[in-house]
Amino acid sequence: MEKKIIKEEADFEDVKHYSFMIQKLLAAILSKGGVSKNDKSKVMGKLDEEITGRPFKVAVIGQSGVGKSSTLNAVFGLNLPVSDIQEGTTEIIEKVFPMRDGFNLSIYDMPGLLQNRKRDKVYEEMYAEILPQCDVIVYIIKANTRNIGDDCRILKDVVLPICNQNSIKDNLIIAVNKVDTIGQTIDPDDPELVWDPLENKPSEKLWECIKKKRLDIFEKLISENLVLLNDKDALKPEQVVFYSAVFEYNLGDFLMAVTNVGKRGWIWAACIGYDQWKAKLEKNKKHS
Secondary structure, eight states, X not given: OOOOOOOOOOOHHHHTTXXXXXXXXXXXXXXXXXXXXXXXXXXXXXXXXXXXXXXXXXXXXXXXXXXXXXXXXXXXXXXXXXXXXXXXXXXXXXXXXXXXXXXXXXXXXXOOSSSOHHHHHHHHHHHHHHGGGOSEEEEEEETTOSOOHXXXXXXXXXXXXXXXXXXXXXXXXXXXXXXXXXXXXXXXXXXXXXXXXXXXXXXXXXXXXXXXXXXXXXXXXXXXXXXXXXXXXXXXXXXXXXXXXXXXXXXXXXXXXXXXXXXXXXXXXXXXXXXXXHHHHHHHHHHX
């Protein structure tokens, strides 16, 4: 008997009016599953509310010079001038960016701490108010910083307690930026401690330095009980990412971290993040 392979196509008319692939995929699955129009309408309405009903909110925290603007440009597809996110800002600035098809990105630029004791108390109250509203909290550290003690103090005394009190610890990402500059703090005159712009990767010698710095930072975070395995009050190792925003290096790990955070990280990845990452990969292939 001749075998027949029956190929069923999803009803294109049923999915074509949706803007995002996640919507089209879910609509096709519901149609194939024989879900009633009424139930399907409810499910799709819930998804649409998640995507366009409220902005995807990101709080960015970091001391002066960590690369807030370049990180937002590289990770979230913005086009901010370097000076647009005010380093050393003394107030919370919220900026809403319409991305596409009703999806909005909201950025909170948080003021730095440990600069003024009187202001710190006020800022901590601002943190307590704003951070629980955010889908992602990005704390940026400079990879070439010799001592991350101040960052650990802020994380341990302010940021992480707020996250734990509001059950949003999974929303937090520690982002270690500027791995391309680690060699400059070791020996700025060593030509082997440089970034290879053609291959867009560190030299072998710089890579060894990056691995050592990565280990040092993890050891410090672990010693401060900020990152631990199987500890309900600490972060998981995958919530720490090492990258270079300027060279758009290792952004795949960053995108994965955003995808996995909290309850709405997947919204960003499914609607905007994946397409942006795919475009970056194609761009890099053309230039390689």
